[in-house]
Amino acid sequence: MKVRTAWLHALLVGALCALVFAARADGVDPVAEPKAADREVLVMLRLPPLHFRPDAGYVGGYATQPGSAARQRTAEALAAQFKLRIRESWPMPALGVDCFVMEAPEDLPLGPLIERMALDARVESVQAVNLFRVLAHDDPLYRLQPTATLWHLDELHRVATGRNVRVAAIDSGVELDHPDLRGRVVLARNFVDTRVGVAEWHGTAVAGIIGARADNTVGIVGVAPDAQLMALRACWQLPGDASAAVCSSFTLAKALQFAIDNNAKVINLSLGGPRDRLLERLLAVAASRGAVIVAAADPRFADGGFPASFPGVLAVAADDVHDAAEEIYLAPGRDIPTTLPGQRWGLVGGSSYAAAQVAGLVALLVDLAPEQNSRQIRESLNTSELSVTSPPHRAIVDACAAVAKTVGACACECRIARGGSALQAH
């Protein structure tokens, strides 16, 4: 019997080694970029809470609980019944669902399909896969307008640098070994494909604006140079236009779930697209757990589009947008120096980067007042009572005033009315 046990051990060790090797190999093999999502639906199946079951073998997580096989079986039955093909799945315990991506054949209209699937008792919810685009423009002729000067970053960094604040940049890939970003990203994940180290334009630019290393003799200084950056690749760069990238409901949902799981305090979404029920639910969970969500406002929509217009989300547009809704904050949006792939730097502009700067500023505010909740942090940015613009615009972000409002003392040029008295910076 001992001989048989030894053989069983040897067999299992060999199988495990083969699987480890296979898993590692998967991580470096490039795969094709995701297909267009116009034939895909997201089908959510209920994920029961983790609970005692003696056959689970002491496992700790949702992904390895035996019930995942049951949901896979249910998904296969649904796919067979509705003539779909399962492409991928992902547990989303923040919502209590397993999310399955299913592809419909060309001749099957998605609208009626979704309506029929929603009536099925096995389905928690179902929706189409939406596409989102990053909100940038790359006109190189914007006049130089250094944002560090407008926000007095040098002075702000004397009181806060975003230390220990986790900022999730949900975007395209970030060049992790860029001289201004090396060692600045504490967590990097790719939710688009299995490639590692994907360096893309938009994600690298956004990450640099938020948290590029300070005092390293090269490049720029991030708004929050000591924040803990999480580079979550949910968007992929389009061929032929380096500054353009798209993301899908599914990749964004996976990244949001990861940001929630890893206690991101600030989540930056420099992208926009149609309303999306799955993403709305995840944003609501993230906000309820204390994350401040910053989203770029799409200039094509008065309310900023989605996700900027979702309640509780801090919507940011570039300050050259003149018809933004009053709820949308305005931040410098032109000639912003930042990191670019290929160990380069360049000037960028657009609401994507305006939002990234505000995400960095929020990280500074959280650093200064970690006890404040996300609503208080958001409200700190509303410094209209200090506005010196004429007529006053409540939504122009004044970093010094926001810091002063958060801590009750001025860190740089600011004026604040609190309890009827004013604080004046020196």
Next chain:
Amino acid sequence: MCGSGASAQLSGTLSAVSDYRYRGITFSDLRPAAQAGLTYDDPKGWYAGAFGSTVQLNPPGRSSSNFQTIVYGGYATRLSSGISVEAGGDYSAFAGSSDLNYGEVFVGGAIENVNARIYYSPRYFGQPPRALYGEINATLPLFDRVGLHLHAGFLRYSYDSPYLPLYGIAPTHNVVDGRIGLRADLDRFQLEIAWVGVSNHAAAYQITGRTSPNGVVAAVSFSF
């Protein structure tokens, strides 16, 4: 678009293990065992299930057993914070050795990759004294399909085994067990190899009729 989402789930496993370790103690005389489990999850959070395993228990002075059945049930819910909490009970029955049967109640909590529970039994394995067992389990994903599984357990009971002195072991009321395993999930099959250790190898001699040395165990499971 929201569905009715009212569907219950039935899931189960079939497993072969090289050595069935229960809280660090070998229940299969260090030999392979076959196991099966079935769990029903109600849409509202109630759950119930049954688990069966071949065993090789030869308690001294009592009849032996070659099969264990655990039936269990409880209620689990996911809080808005993301933490799942649960309360329930389980009952172990041993074929041919019913005096080992015992029940316990438990409460626990879980987050994404970590769960912890505390169990209380008024008659642990049919012995008069009460027992309290606490465990914490964690999974650390290593690669796409491979994870490191960690388990630590602590048993506190007030039974003075008459067999411990036979092994030169001082009576103890505290037993610690641990398990470190590498597990691969390949669709519906899972493979695991783990090291299992227990602080007192003779702690359950009165149940198993043998000691439980530290060692390596392997398992292959099929989930459905």
